[in-house]
Amino acid sequence: MPIVNVHLFEGRTLEQKRRLVDEVTKAICNSIEVPADAVRIILMEMERTDFAVGGVLASDKNK
Template sequence: MPIVEIHLIKGRTLEQKRLLVASVTKAITESLAAPPETVRIILSEMEKDDYAIAGTLMSDKGH
């Protein structure tokens, strides 16, 4: 029954998202011996001015 939320910066391609959810699901089912159908993944995409490290927005860091 794992429910997963992944916060990541916007800008991934559809192909990267496909690969991401497939491989994370596989990692979870193999580690926990859980059936794949029970794994739900939410991708929560952030703009660069909505994420900060050490008090500085990513849009101000040029990352």
């Protein structure tokens, strides 16, 4: 049973999340040959103030 954690910034629509989990499930099923009902996906939304690259918060990147 594959379990996938997807971290993404908040603000995606429900439809975008549906497409994401559908496409990720298909990719897993095709690549490791498991049935779709065996795939688990956890979406972890975060604010831009909770992620940084190179010591700079994502919320500060465009300032």
